[in-house]
Amino acid sequence: MKRVIFVCIENSNRSQMAQAFARIHGAGKIEAYSAGSRPSGRINPKAIDAMKLLGYDLTSHSSKGLDEFIGQEFDAAVTMGCGDECPRVITNKRIEWQIPDPRDMTPDQFLEVRTLIEVKVKELIDSI
Template sequence: MAEAFARILGGEFVEAYSAGSQPSGKVNPNAVEAMRELGYDLMSHGSKSLDELPDVVFDFAATMGCGDACPVVQAKRRADWSIPDPKHLPPNEFRVVRDLIREKVRVTLDELGVPQIVT
């Protein structure tokens, strides 16, 4: 969801990627539904491995509550957003996490000086 929000809000000014240490290969159906509620279609997206990320130094990398098990991704700036994993949450709690991710992305884009598309 963070990748989608970064691409949606940052438009042409953002190149965003998301990846995990143990990807399932498909996007969580709850994430697809939560984003659909906002008018975004994630049906063609898939979960990706960290090995699939470009071998570059990113301007920014966010980790989400991985604590000591965070993978190393080269970035000029980084933050651990300490966002709960919504994988098994009921829809109403999943939406809360979705909205938290959207707000974190908005704030980060603002801090990086990226113009944002109003949605």
């Protein structure tokens, strides 16, 4: 199985949904993790609601920092719009997705970002 970590700033929206989609669509192929460069310590209720619409319970996740993964190796690290704020992790492949932070978006805009993340995760699964 390939190990993939999704990283954003707060680990409350984008990276959490990406981890969920990797678990949904990459079951048996990908071991998915998520972290934040400056974790908020909570999952955004909008992200919980957006994933609940698809039958996924995001309340089983927790917001965490990259410190929990020090020294661990990953086959891919996907940063999600945090640029230079995302510290380096040990990885064979680094991928940057420019995905806007949906934290303050309307519910419809939030769902558009969720859909974008799902599409990109599916593409990632097919490529590794």
